[in-house]
Amino acid sequence: MNYTFDFAPVFAAWPTLLEGVIGTLRMSSISMVFGLSLGIVFMMMRMSKLPALRTIAISYIELIRNTPILVQVFFVFFGMPAIGVRLSGEQAAILAMTLNCAAYAAEIVRGGVQSIRPGQIEAGRALGMHSTDIYRFIVFRPAIRAVYPALCSQFILLMLNSSLVSSVSAEELTYFAQTLDAQTFRSFEIYLTLGVIYLVLSQFVSVALGIIGRVYFSYPAK
Amino acid sequence: MIRQFGWNEFLFLLEGARWTVVLSLLAFTVGGALGLTVALGRTSKWKPLRILMATYIQIFQGTPLLIQLFFVYFGLPLLGFKVDVWVALTIGLSLHTSAFLGEIWRGSIQAVPDGQSEAARALGIGYMHRMVDVVLPQAFRIGLPATISFLVNLIKGTALAALLGLTELTRSGQLMANITFQPLQVYGAVALIYFFICVPLTYCSARIERRLNAAR
Numbered sequence: 241m242n243y244t245f246d247f248a249p250v251f252a253a254w255p256t257l258l259e260g261v262i263g264t265l266r267m268s269s270i271s272m273v274f275g276l277s278l279g280i281v282f283m284m285m286r287m288s289k290l291p292a293l294r295t296i297a298i299s300y301i302e303l304i305r306n307t308p309i310l311v312q313v314f315f316v317f318f319g320m321p322a323i324g325v326r327l328s329g330e331q332a333a334i335l336a337m338t339l340n341c342a343a344y345a346a347e348i349v350r351g352g353v354q355s356i357r358p359g360q361i362e363a364g365r366a367l368g369m370h371s372t373d374i375y376r377f378i379v380f381r382p383a384i385r386a387v388y389p390a391l392c393s394q395f396i397l398l399m400l401n402s403s404l405v406s407s408v409s410a411e412e413l414t415y416f417a418q419t420l421d422a423q424t425f426r427s428f429e430i431y432l433t434l435g436v437i438y439l440v441l442s443q444f445v446s447v448a449l450g451i452i453g454r455v456y457f458s459y460p461a462k
Numbered sequence: 463m464i465r466q467f468g469w470n471e472f473l474f475l476l477e478g479a480r481w482t483v484v485l486s487l488l489a490f491t492v493g494g495a496l497g498l499t500v501a502l503g504r505t506s507k508w509k510p511l512r513i514l515m516a517t518y519i520q521i522f523q524g525t526p527l528l529i530q531l532f533f534v535y536f537g538l539p540l541l542g543f544k545v546d547v548w549v550a551l552t553i554g555l556s557l558h559t560s561a562f563l564g565e566i567w568r569g570s571i572q573a574v575p576d577g578q579s580e581a582a583r584a585l586g587i588g589y590m591h592r593m594v595d596v597v598l599p600q601a602f603r604i605g606l607p608a609t610i611s612f613l614v615n616l617i618k619g620t621a622l623a624a625l626l627g628l629t630e631l632t633r634s635g636q637l638m639a640n641i642t643f644q645p646l647q648v649y650g651a652v653a654l655i656y657f658f659i660c661v662p663l664t665y666c667s668a669r670i671e672r673r674l675n676a677a678r
Contacts, residue, residue, distance in 0.1 A: 302657075310622060311632055311635070315645075318639060321645075427532070438525045438526055438529060
């Protein structure tokens, strides 16, 4: 092996990489929030009494969960202009990641909602609680709390998957790294550094989500 | 004259799908063998080995698959190997698979009640036979649904091969979209092909899981 490692050009480009980190966190956090919200809508459709709504939700969820996110990104970015919707790389990336996250979130949250025993809801009704309150405090919040760890790993996966939206020139970490690669030809050093950055990022997101969870679900348990 | 997306173009995509399947199976086989080693290391009595395997798993679960593939693709030539994209992808996807299957199977091995291996030890059965004949068959049953789900993830993950230039299903879609200027139809068709490859597996996994839960 006669290769001299040279990390200098990589470290010299730290402002660009930082911009990339911010881009990655921005796009993935927006997709997480929208994805979870849309996922809850799909979950409610999935559990609705109307067969039509259920069918739509099941088809959507299964279609998304059984196709690669890269194809979904391509479909949104290259396919949508054909029906008159022209999106920038970043918009397409966020839309595709949101749609992707929604399907997974719907299934995860459904697991949580199904774990709520009917007796709980009956107790709420017996206490004369309003049905929206029952849904909010008795079904929804404990359900999310029960599946929060699974949601967190899904969010981390989403953050890692955001690396492939560089292929539609959305300006996140991998995109800047590839630009840097084209300028310096220090591929190995760049991707090694990139791996370390993603590793730190995933730990960071994990800790951050843990703190959010502890604050949001801090009410007495059981 | 621009080509229309028709039957012949669809066959071209299917041609690409063949390589998606081949690549997935290759990575699953090699990665599975490595994954078993990782799982056994992760559950071994020897602490340094456990820590080493935990780190290995953590690295692969904490970085994007795309970066792992780039890393292998650009890293191996530095070690003096001339790698073609197939070799790099097989190695990259196998390592990825080994870490994920290692973690899944670790869980399954640990889910086998302790009494089983204690009983085997009481009967004087050595590590090798204890694992092969007592623990692993039971762990296999427990881990099967998650393993199949991972296979689905792996098949979806091979789409990234397109970004390294291997003409599998997604790359065929890219080429076809450029030729026909009908990206909506082409990527729709690509998504459907993936869907029909993955859905039977997803269905299988869900069925086995339901049956295992019913047994408990």
